[in-house]
């Protein structure tokens with residue numbers, strides 16, 4: 271197996287891991303998967319309704335042991351304690367990181383600035399529950415007395431992506447009364463396409479914004495407000511159609527949301543980790559509050575496992591260290607997450623934000639330039655669509671791209687034997703990646719098909735599949751609120767572990783600010799004014815834009 275070694279400096283086993291990577295034979299997975307009958311017992315772990323099968327990885331006990339040495343030398347165990355105890359681990363913003371407290375299944379106090387945050391969480395949950403009860407019972411009515419049938423979440427990034435994954439993935443748990451809708455993009459096509467099919471009398475908007483300063487969300491919220499008013503709703507009746515979730519109560523009030531319709535958020539909940547908070551209101555309105563609690567329970571149990579299990583048997587840690595292995599020692603620049611479940615088709619969009627906004631960093635926590643690559647490029651989608659799009663590159667391209675295949679064993683929408691086909695195809699992809707197809711097998715197949723020797727030699731190189739390409743299987747019996755919660759929390763903690771290995775702050779996102787600032791500067795120039803001082807491209811593009819109006 272050829273590997274471009276990307277150093278992971280600073281660990282006692284870095285050199286040894288590099289050597290081990292370069293010595294892995296090209297048929298390692300094919301051989302070990304066939305010969306090591308105990309491999310599944312050793313390289314699988316069951317937790318929170320999930321089964322992680324990591325047999326198809328370029329690892330043996332010695333490599334794994336060295337990867338855990340890396341984890342220990344990075345002081346991972348201390349970092350996990352620091353996260354859960356509310357230490358200020360987001361050091362640039364001087365914040366604790368306690369989204370875990372939102373889903374904790376016990377009543378142990380968690381202190382921020384000396385104060386227990388659990389009572390505030392409880393009160394927020396009661397407020398969510400009460401809203402759900404009022405909407406579902408029909409007590410909450412629109413201004414003409416009609417029952418609420420549609421909820422539109424206006425929010426972007428962390429105030430959108432995770433919510434959408436959950437309501438899509440749990441489609442079969444929808445209660446039926448509420449249909450969820452999302453408006454995120456500043457592109458006017460987003461809000462117009464959503465609103466054109468809705469009746470304002472039956473529609474409730476949730477403006478979800480941690481800061482309540484986000485351009486896209488405020489612009490869309492203004493349009494929603496205008497749409498309501500233009501339909502004949504009075505200012506006084508807006509309260510029947512507007513809810514906000516935010517840390518910035520003042521801005522939400524100034525926007526015109528009634529005080530009793532504002533649910534709180536706290537600065538110790540990062541935006542991309544906020545679906546567990548009242549930001550998840552649309553989830554509870556769609557699947558019911560009790561189901562939302564089950565989602566929290568799955569995530570809370572995964573957190574408990576993450577805190578308590580030894581590193582060697584710890585699902586987020588394992589996933590993380592396998593990522594580190596390929597990232598640094600096989601030059602894997604990206605990581606694919608492919609769900610063999612239609613409902614999870616948007617999962618990768620959410621994980622892109624959680625992973626890339628968290629670990630896309632180039633300086634360590636103390637501001638020094640990092641000495642190795644950090645966050646991987648996360649991409650993927652859903653099977654079997656993947657097989658008709660990008661899997662070719664994974665099987666025969668030149669790069670090592672580790673894959674997570676997420677595969678529920680049952681379908682909530684069974685039709686004939688289609689789910690069996692789906693599952694069989696997912697497993698087949700994993701085996702094809704691991705085992706490949708050797709030149710001898712290809713020649714034999716072509717000979718059996720009656721090809722001439724000449725044709726066989728012409729086609730054989732194209733049909734060889736190298737194999738030895740790693741993947742994890744993440745299985746569950748069924749995708750439920752509980753198992754989905756566990757999956758999402760597992761990825762969040764996996765990302766945290768990698769940030770600890772790389773000594774970066776996973777909880778700030780300064781890199782997104784410059785683009786926002788430049789956007790604000792360019793916006794007025796689209797309408798007029800002097801372009802003299804701009805570079806030739808920017809000036810010409812704006813001139814073209816003006817001409818097109």
Ligand SMILES: O=P(O)(O)OC[C@H]1O[C@](O)(CO)[C@@H](O)[C@@H]1O
Nearest residue numbers: 426427428429479480481484541
């Ligand atoms: O919830 P808010 O404050 O509107 O922020 C939305 C998103 O914008 C970002 O700040 C940057 O894109 C994300 O981190 C966040 O999830």
